[in-house]
Structures are given as C-alpha cells and as structure tokens.
Amino acid sequence: MTSSSLILFNKPYGVQSQFRDDSNNDHATLSEYITDKSVRVAGRLDATSEGLLILTSDGRINKAITQPPSIKGFAQNKQKQGKTYLVQVEGTVTTAQLKQLASGVILKDGKTLPASVVLVDEADLPIKLWQRDPPIRERKSIPTSWLMLTIYEGKNRQVRRMTxxxxxxCLRLIRWSVAGFELGELGVGEFVRVTLNHEQCLRLGVIG
Structure with a gap:
C-alpha cells in the first residue's frame, strides 16, 4: 500500500475498530475483513456504531484526519476535519434541540465545537439503509427521527453523548463521510482502496 492511498471500509455493527481482540468480549475485529496489517485506523468507531472507517499506513494522512483543530484554526480546518453521521434518535426533534447541537453542548470533557445538523426524513438519507443485526429497540408509543450531524472533532462517543x-x-449511528470521503455504495463489510489524487492530498494538507 502506497503512502498516498487509504482504505474505505463499511464497518458492520458489532465490529471493533482494531485488528486484535484484547477486550475479552464477543465483538469481531477488523482482521476478519482486512488482511493488510500495515494500515491503522484514522478515527475509530465504537463497536456499536456502523459505517465509514478509514485506514491508512501514512502517518501524515492519519494525523490530518484525526488531529482536532484548534479554535483558532477551526474555520480553515472544517473541510478536513468534518465527519458526518446519520443518527437515528428516539423522540421528535425540536428546533431548540437542533440549535443546541449546532452551537455546541457542554460535556464532561468540555464544550463541543459548533456542528452542522439537519433533520431529515428516512427516505431522504444519502444511502439505502441495510438491516442491522440486532435491530434497534422500538417502542410503539415513541416515534424516532433521523439527523444528519457533522462534527469537527473526535471526543469519545461524542455524537451519542451530544444527542x-x-x-x-441515540438508537442507531452510521458514519457517512470523513474528511470529504463518503461511504458511497459500499456494502456492509466491504472495502475499497483509494489512491489519493493531487486535490485530495492538498485538501488533507499532505503535499510535499
């Protein structure tokens, strides 16, 4: 794998973002899907989250994707740092809740940076949803809603804690895009190798 390439992987529910199982649980690992052990995860997903996972052997790319921006450099780093999630939540979303998420919320490890968030109908999601195993919990008396939420940092379990x-x-969490790379039509458990072009390298700041 060259230094100007990466792997885009559609991580299934229940799979850890690592190759070795050192947690003594029943979760599968990346080694069941990807044999190239030279790559490292650039921005983990917890086992109960799904969707886009980026892996690379290039430390510059890894750092560009995972290093949180400073407040001073936030504006120019937004495109590089942005991670968009499709979030199924319990309840009916209000305008006030959307404003809270967008302006940043105070968590135990500090206030989150401003986020981008929109309420969407399931039919308008950018992907066709697959059946999750196990399915989400459903309560007939309580509706669910979908959000498209873009954050620009990576606090532990941040999206779940924000909502x-x-x-x-949060009932279901699917990462749709990272740093301009999208899940696209990758099936669950599938991956694709991408050789970065000049524009992509420039966007990530890994030229030269």
Missing amino acids: AHVGLP
Whole structure:
C-alpha cells in the first residue's frame, strides 16, 4: 500500500475498530475483513456504531484526519476535519434541540465545537439503509427521527453523548463521510482502496 492511498471500509455493527481482540468480549475485529496489517485506523468507531472507517499506513494522512483543530484554526480546518453521521434518535426533534447541537453542548470533557445538523426524513438519507443485526429497540408509543450531524472533532462517543445531552437518545449511528470521503455504495463489510489524487492530498494538507 502506497503512502498516498487509504482504505474505505463499511464497518458492520458489532465490529471493533482494531485488528486484535484484547477486550475479552464477543465483538469481531477488523482482521476478519482486512488482511493488510500495515494500515491503522484514522478515527475509530465504537463497536456499536456502523459505517465509514478509514485506514491508512501514512502517518501524515492519519494525523490530518484525526488531529482536532484548534479554535483558532477551526474555520480553515472544517473541510478536513468534518465527519458526518446519520443518527437515528428516539423522540421528535425540536428546533431548540437542533440549535443546541449546532452551537455546541457542554460535556464532561468540555464544550463541543459548533456542528452542522439537519433533520431529515428516512427516505431522504444519502444511502439505502441495510438491516442491522440486532435491530434497534422500538417502542410503539415513541416515534424516532433521523439527523444528519457533522462534527469537527473526535471526543469519545461524542455524537451519542451530544444527542443524549439534548434529550434525544441515540438508537442507531452510521458514519457517512470523513474528511470529504463518503461511504458511497459500499456494502456492509466491504472495502475499497483509494489512491489519493493531487486535490485530495492538498485538501488533507499532505503535499510535499
């Protein structure tokens, strides 16, 4: 694998973002899907989250994707740092809750940076949803809603904690895009190798 390439992987639910199982649980690992052990994860997903996982052997690319921007450099780093999630939450989303998420919420490890968030109908999601195993919990008396939420940092379990903070428990979490790379039509458990072009390298700041 060259230094100007990466792997885009559609991580299934229940798979850890690592190659070795050192957690003594029943979760699968990346080694069941990817044999190239020279690559490292650039921005982990917890086992109960799904979707886009980027792996690379280039430390510059890894750092560009995972290093949180400073407040001063936030504006120019937004495109490089942006991670968009499709979030199914319990309840009916209000305008006030959307404003809270967008302006940043105060978590135990600090206030989150401003985020981009929109309420979307399931039919308007950018992907066709696959059946999750196990399925989400459903309560007939409580509706669910979908959000497209873009964050620009990577606090531990950040999206789940953000939505819970504003009264919207997360039921399903799918990462759709990272640093301009999208899940596209990758099936669950599938991956594709991407050789970066000049524009992509420039966007990530790994030229030269």
